[in-house]
Amino acid sequence: xxxxxxxxxxxxxxxxxLHDVGFTIDSGELAFITGHSGAGKTTLLKLLVAIERPTAGxxxxxxxxxxxxxxxAVPFLRRKFGLIFQDHKLxxxxxxxxxxxLPLDIAGYGAKDAARRVRAALDKVGLLKYEKALPIxxxxxxxxxxxxxxxxxxxxAILLADEPTGNLxxxxxxxxxxxxxxxxxxxxxxxxxTHDQALLxxxxxxxxxxxxxxxxxxx
Amino acid sequence: MKAWLAQxxxxxxxxxxxxxxxxxxxxxxITVIGIALCLPVGLYVLIDNLxxxxxxxxxxxxxxxxxxxxASRAExxxxxxxxxxxxxxxxxxxxxxxxxLQELKQSSGLADVIxxxxxxxxxxxxxxxxxxxxxxxLEAMREEIAQWPRVVHAQLDAAWARRLxxxxxxGRAIVLILGGLLALALVAVTFNTIRLQVLTQxxxxxxxxxxxATDSFIRRPFLYYGALQGAAGGMVAxxxxxxxxxxxxxxxxxxxxVYASLFQLRNLTLTDSVGLLLLPLALGWFGAWLSxxxxxxxxxx
Numbered sequence: 001x002x003x004x005x006x007x008x009x010x011x012x013x014x015x016x017x018l019h020d021v022g023f024t025i026d027s028g029e030l031a032f033i034t035g036h037s038g039a040g041k042t043t044l045l046k047l048l049v050a051i052e053r054p055t056a057g058x059x060x061x062x063x064x065x066x067x068x069x070x071x072x073a074v075p076f077l078r079r080k081f082g083l084i085f086q087d088h089k090l091x092x093x094x095x096x097x098x099x100x101x102l103p104l105d106i107a108g109y110g111a112k113d114a115a116r117r118v119r120a121a122l123d124k125v126g127l128l129k130y131e132k133a134l135p136i137x138x139x140x141x142x143x144x145x146x147x148x149x150x151x152x153x154x155x156x157a158i159l160l161a162d163e164p165t166g167n168l169x170x171x172x173x174x175x176x177x178x179x180x181x182x183x184x185x186x187x188x189x190x191x192x193x194t195h196d197q198a199l200l201x202x203x204x205x206x207x208x209x210x211x212x213x214x215x216x217x218x219x
Numbered sequence: 220m221k222a223w224l225a226q227x228x229x230x231x232x233x234x235x236x237x238x239x240x241x242x243x244x245x246x247x248x249i250t251v252i253g254i255a256l257c258l259p260v261g262l263y264v265l266i267d268n269l270x271x272x273x274x275x276x277x278x279x280x281x282x283x284x285x286x287x288x289x290a291s292r293a294e295x296x297x298x299x300x301x302x303x304x305x306x307x308x309x310x311x312x313x314x315x316x317x318x319x320l321q322e323l324k325q326s327s328g329l330a331d332v333i334x335x336x337x338x339x340x341x342x343x344x345x346x347x348x349x350x351x352x353x354x355x356x357l358e359a360m361r362e363e364i365a366q367w368p369r370v371v372h373a374q375l376d377a378a379w380a381r382r383l384x385x386x387x388x389x390g391r392a393i394v395l396i397l398g399g400l401l402a403l404a405l406v407a408v409t410f411n412t413i414r415l416q417v418l419t420q421x422x423x424x425x426x427x428x429x430x431x432a433t434d435s436f437i438r439r440p441f442l443y444y445g446a447l448q449g450a451a452g453g454m455v456a457x458x459x460x461x462x463x464x465x466x467x468x469x470x471x472x473x474x475x476x477v478y479a480s481l482f483q484l485r486n487l488t489l490t491d492s493v494g495l496l497l498l499p500l501a502l503g504w505f506g507a508w509l510s511x512x513x514x515x516x517x518x519x520x
Contacts, residue, residue, distance in 0.1 A: 051429075051519075078431035089426045105229070106432045108222035150430070 001027040001158070001189055002048065007057035009043055017043040019213045020057070025191065025206075027157070030184040032200060033193040035210035041193035044210070045162050048191075049081055050074045062157075079107060082151030082188075084161035088143045090135040096122065096146055097131040103154045121153040125179065141172030148179060152188075159183055161192045165199055177202050227439070234443040238451075248412060248448060252405055253455025256499060259398035260487070261460050266390045268484050269383070280357055284364045285372045286343040294369045295343055301367060302345060307360060311347045319344065342371065354381055402502055405452065409445045409506030416441060417514040424518050434515065441511040442504055449503020453495045461486055 003024040010016045018040045025031050033041050046052040047059055050066050059066040062080060069077060090099050100121055104114040122128045125145035127138075135143055144164060151159060161180070165173035177199045184190045192205070200207070209216040238245045286295060295313075302311045314322075319341045324330045349360050357375055365373035417424065424437055464486045471483060487495065 049429075072433075075428075075431045075433045075436075078429065081431075083429055089422075089429065091423050091426060102427060103430050105226070106427060106430065106436055108226055110222060110225060 001025060001029075001062060002191075003060045004047075005058055007047065007054045007059060009040075009047060009052060010055045017213050018047075018054075018210075021210070021213075021215050022057070023208055023215065025189065027189055028184070028187050030180070030190045030203065030205040031192070031208055032203075032205045033191065033208045033210060034195055034200070035216070036195065038212075039210040040213040041195075041210060042162055043213075045160055045191075045193055048160060049078050049083065075106075079103070079154065080156055080158060082148075082154070082156040082159045084144075084147055084151045084159065084164050086163035086166040088135075088147040090143060090146060090150075092134065092136050094134075095131065096127060096133050096135060096138070096149075099135060099146060100149045100153050102150060107154060117153055117155075118149075121149040124152065125149045141168050141175065144168060144172070144176060145179070148176070152183065156188070158189045158191065161190070161194075163194055163196075164192060165194065165196045170198060173199060174202065226436075230439050230443055234440055234447055237440070237444065238447065245448070248408065249451045249455055252408060252449065252452025252499065252503075253459060255401045255404055255408075256452055256456035256495070257459040259394050259401055260456050260491075260495060261463060262390070262394050262397065263491075264460055264464060264484070264487060266387055266394065269390075270387050271485065280349075280352055281376045282347045282349065282357065282361050282364060283374045283376060284345045284347060284367075284370050285374070286345075287369045287371050288342050290343060290369045298345065298367060298370065302347060307350055307356070309348045309350045311345050314344045314346060316341045316343045402498075405449060405499060405502045406506035406509070409448060409503045410510040412448065413441050413445055413507045413510035414514055416444065417511060417518070421518055424515065428518070437515060438508075438511045442507045445507025445510075446500045446504040449499035449501070449506075450496055452503070453497075453499035456499075457487065457492055457495050 005022040007018055007021045008016065009018040021040075021044070033044055035041050043052065047054055047066065048061065050069055054067050057067070061077065064073075064077065066077070091102070094102075097118055100118045101114055104117060109117070119128060119131070122131055125148050127142060127145055127149060130138060130142070130146075135146060138146060144167075148164075151161075159180070164176055164180075168176065173196060180190050180192065181203055190205075192199075194200070284298070286298070299311075299313065302308050316339050320333065320339050323341070324333050347360075347364070349357055351357075361373045361375045364370060427437060464484045467484050
């Protein structure tokens with residue numbers, strides 16, 4: 001489903017964020033990308049959704065070469081993913097419902113169908129009763145769950161999470177971990193970039209460890 | 220297709236909401252556009268009316284040929300024969316000097332002054348209408364008649380109308396220039412408004428780009444905003460001009476009562492009104508398109 005070979009990324013100015021990284025993640029896997037800050041976790045995720053382009057090597061997602069993808073095709077690549085951000089990236093002038101509906105608006109779902117899916121996603125993360133709330137009135141953990149609802153509402157095949165528990169205390173982090181496990185159990189490929197050890201021991205995922213931009217070990 | 224239409228409908232609705240959410244700013248922007256547009260449009264209406272009036276007045280240009288004061292009947296008859304035989308003359312009318320004096324007396328209210336004159340100062344005259352009313356043909360004919368024996372002076376009555384016509388043409392050129400400049404201003408105002416919007420909605424643009432929005436999806440609300448703002452400006456211009464015409468006609472109503480004449484300003488026609496709605500709409504859209512294309516490139520997640 002996702003395969004990288006000899007991928008390097010050098011930013012303008014000379015810093016090499018990734019160096020000769022290669023691995024394959026199969027459909028339905030639960031994989032953690034671990035490493036210290038600056039090890040290249042975020043860069044790796046950015047490469048997968050074509051926010052950045054690799055300077056060398058090839059990245060294949062669902063048979064598509066991301067390195068040579070035309071700009072016009074990028075939005076459609078991103079719709080295959082559900083993206084979860086450490087800072088949530090919610091829109092604060094819209095209600096929880098409207099935030100979650102965003103990917104469906106973009107994909108052009110009908111209003112009725114969209115409303116049903118949005119409520120299902122909100123229910124899944126336990127926020128159905130807050131559908132009319134503005135994100136600012138929600139706690140940090142709730143905001144993160146809202147972000148997850150938005151990421152899964154269009155039923156993507158792959159879930160990408162960048163430090164999803166970075167700002168949360170242990171209880172909230174455990175909740176989020178359980179959510180990931182449940183998505184994975186219904187066949188979603190889940191890729192999490194994190195250095196949260198508790199989450200790691202809880203979920204026992206496959207670990208792809210990065211150290212200074214290179215693969216430390218591939219388990 | 221249905222989903223696409225629904226997306227547009229939703230975008231249209233949310234643009235209206237966006238305009239309504241900042242009422243003061245929207246109203247000011249729209250008013251500026253409206254006032255800018257009403258200048259050339261108002262001038263256009265004025266010129267249109269003057270044109271209509273002038274074409275009424277100068278419907279048939281005439282050449283007046285004045286005889287010498289001491290011209291004899293035979294000499295006058297000779298000129299009359301020439302006019303009768305000239306194929307370029309459509310018709311002519313002889314105005315004897317006594318009749319001319321009577322007419323002047325009746326129409327000018329100077330009866331006392333005229334009565335006190337020792338003798339009739341007016342000459343005999345012919346009023347000639349030509350078959351070909353183009354300015355060149357009329358001028359050629361005037362020159363020909365002026366050279367006939369005992370004709371002292373030949374005058375083209377339509378000269379002032381032609382001067383007015385030239386002035387109006389000049390006015391129309393000014394309308395075009397002014398219109399062009401203000402169209403440019405409309406594009407510039409929209410460009411700036413949209414630039415500010417894109418920048419304040421930077422986060423939103425970034426997020427929806429990340430979750431797979433195409434460029435056209437991101438652009439759409441801004442284009443709608445520009446187009447709606449332009450159209451609303453056009454409506455304001457229409458209201459200002461129509462209001463102005465109504466006001467003038469209202470006052471003219473009293474005036475024409477007094478003078479028992481009926482002169483009314485014509486308002487914008489339906490075609491003009493539709494144009495005044497659609498053209499600013501297109502210009503607003505264009506300004507937004509320029510702005511959004513330029514500023515979205517600067518926002519990459």
